[in-house]
Amino acid sequence: MSNTVYDVIVVGAGIEGSSCAYQLAKRGQRTLLLEQYPLPHTLGSSHGATRITRKAYPEDYYTEMMMEGYKLWKEIEKESGVKIFHNCGTLYLGHIPSLDCVEAGLKKHGSPHRVLSNSAVRSEYPIFSVPDDYTGIFDHDGGILMADKAVNTVQSLFKQNGGTLLDAQKVVEIIPGTTATVRTDKGASFSASNIILALGPFTNKLTSKLGCTLPMRVEKISVFYWKEKVPGMHSMESNFPCFIDRTATAGISVYGLPAYEYPGYVKVCLHKGPIVDPEERDLDKSTWVRERMMKYIKERQPWLHPEPSKELTCLYTVSRDGDVILDKLPTYDNIIVAAGFSGHGFKLGPIVGKLVSDMVITNKTPEIFKHFSIDRFAGSSEDFQSKL
Numbered sequence: 458m459s460n461t462v463y464d465v466i467v468v469g470a471g472i473e474g475s476s477c478a479y480q481l482a483k484r485g486q487r488t489l490l491l492e493q494y495p496l497p498h499t500l501g502s503s504h505g506a507t508r509i510t511r512k513a514y515p516e517d518y519y520t521e522m523m524m525e526g527y528k529l530w531k532e533i534e535k536e537s538g539v540k541i542f543h544n545c546g547t548l549y550l551g552h553i554p555s556l557d558c559v560e561a562g563l564k565k566h567g568s569p570h571r572v573l574s575n576s577a578v579r580s581e582y583p584i585f586s587v588p589d590d591y592t593g594i595f596d597h598d599g600g601i602l603m604a605d606k607a608v609n610t611v612q613s614l615f616k617q618n619g620g621t622l623l624d625a626q627k628v629v630e631i632i633p634g635t636t637a638t639v640r641t642d643k644g645a646s647f648s649a650s651n652i653i654l655a656l657g658p659f660t661n662k663l664t665s666k667l668g669c670t671l672p673m674r675v676e677k678i679s680v681f682y683w684k685e686k687v688p689g690m691h692s693m694e695s696n697f698p699c700f701i702d703r704t705a706t707a708g709i710s711v712y713g714l715p716a717y718e719y720p721g722y723v724k725v726c727l728h729k730g731p732i733v734d735p736e737e738r739d740l741d742k743s744t745w746v747r748e749r750m751m752k753y754i755k756e757r758q759p760w761l762h763p764e765p766s767k768e769l770t771c772l773y774t775v776s777r778d779g780d781v782i783l784d785k786l787p788t789y790d791n792i793i794v795a796a797g798f799s800g801h802g803f804k805l806g807p808i809v810g811k812l813v814s815d816m817v818i819t820n821k822t823p824e825i826f827k828h829f830s831i832d833r834f835a836g837s838s839e840d841f842q843s844k845l
């Protein structure tokens with residue numbers, strides 16, 4: 458293959474890279490999207506049928522991003538004619554003071570929500586067995602995003618807008634410069650004025666070759682499906698919402714979605730997993746996540762069978778403070794990294810794509826990226842956190 462020159466090369470075709478590429482192509486940038494595996498694949502973070510979406514967040518800046526994010530998801534549905542969002546609401550559960558910041562964010566942005574006292578949670582959602590000091594917030598705009606469908610749709614829109622998508626092309630080298638060049642494992646070279654690295658769990662494998670190892674770790678997440686004791690009880694038709702239980706088990710969150718993906722089975726997962734190398738994730742054979750989840754289901758979800766019926770795997774990329782990383786690489790002004798999306802980045806895809814494309818086109822860093830800069834880690838050695 459000859460060395461073609463683009464305006465932008467996006468490396469990594471998960472939801473973040475695909476969304477960046479789509480926004481750039483739509484705005485007239487000659488854009489190449491490269492993916493290491495044949496598409497679709499299940500080896501990163503964006504695969505699977507469903508994800509939770511919501512505006513409810515403890516950090517106001519994510520609520521702010523999702524206010525526009527919702528409009529962009531709607532635009533994607535409109536442009537493609539594909540239904541991606543199902544509005545069943547998202548219920549946030551947690552100890553009494555811990556949800557105050559979530560409520561404050563929704564209030565500030567005028568997003569419809571309801572605060573539920575402990576007795577209201579118990580009477581409206583008797584399906585959950587909650588402790589005495591628990592409260593809830595119902596985010597009316599929450600719901601399900603059809604994840605695989607969404608990734609595929611965004612990639613199709615990218616191509617319809619003139620973008621070039623090449624899969625089975627692993628980028629093995631980046632040669633920085635005003636015009637940077639990427640080389641792939643197939644011996645191809647491509648050049649562009651700007652490079653975006655949206656590599657999910659594989660980020661440090663490439664950025665470290667550019668002298669930048671980011672403070673992130675990769676966790677293997679077990680995606681469990683639990684069989685309903687009473688068929689239909691956890692369906693959207695029965696008003697079962699998406700939910701996040703903030704301090705479900707020993708301070709670690711648990712989240713779940715209505716039985717939709719596999720009728721009769723409810724997806725409920727622990728927001729944590731063993732640290733792995735993304736290339737060798739299945740070598741990990743630890744059982745603590747399954748054991749902890751079985752205990753949680755028994756105690757808090759009495760209408761589900763306490764043994765998971767199905768188990769899939771997905772990867773989190775978690776930065777040291779749990780926030781995402783959206784920034785230029787320290788020594789390369791035209792190489793942007795979008796990483797660290799942990800267990801909540803899917804819904805952010807379109808707004809991340811929009812803001813990163815703004816950054817490329819205007820050469821100005823969006824104001825909100827101050828929360829996501831690389832230099833925030835300088836001198837800090839706090840423990841890893843995983844925000845949700």
Ligand SMILES: Cc1cc2nc3c(=O)[nH]c(=O)nc-3n(C[C@H](O)[C@H](O)[C@H](O)COP(=O)(O)OP(=O)(O)OC[C@H]3O[C@@H](n4cnc5c(N)ncnc54)[C@H](O)[C@@H]3O)c2cc1C
Pocket residue numbers: 468469470471472473474491492493494500501502503504507508509510626627628629655656657658659660663678679680726771772773795796797798799800801802803804805
């Ligand atoms: C179990 C689970 C549940 C989740 N639930 C939710 C939820 O309910 N709501 C929500 O909003 N988010 C959720 N998330 C988080 C969300 O799915 C991720 O944050 C998001 O998918 C991250 O996307 P990404 O594009 O950064 O990474 P990825 O999807 O991993 O994409 C990165 C891509 O880059 C490619 N790549 C890497 N290196 C190279 C290279 N050298 N050359 C070419 N290509 C390369 C990879 O193959 C991969 O396809 C969940 C995640 C998991 C694992």
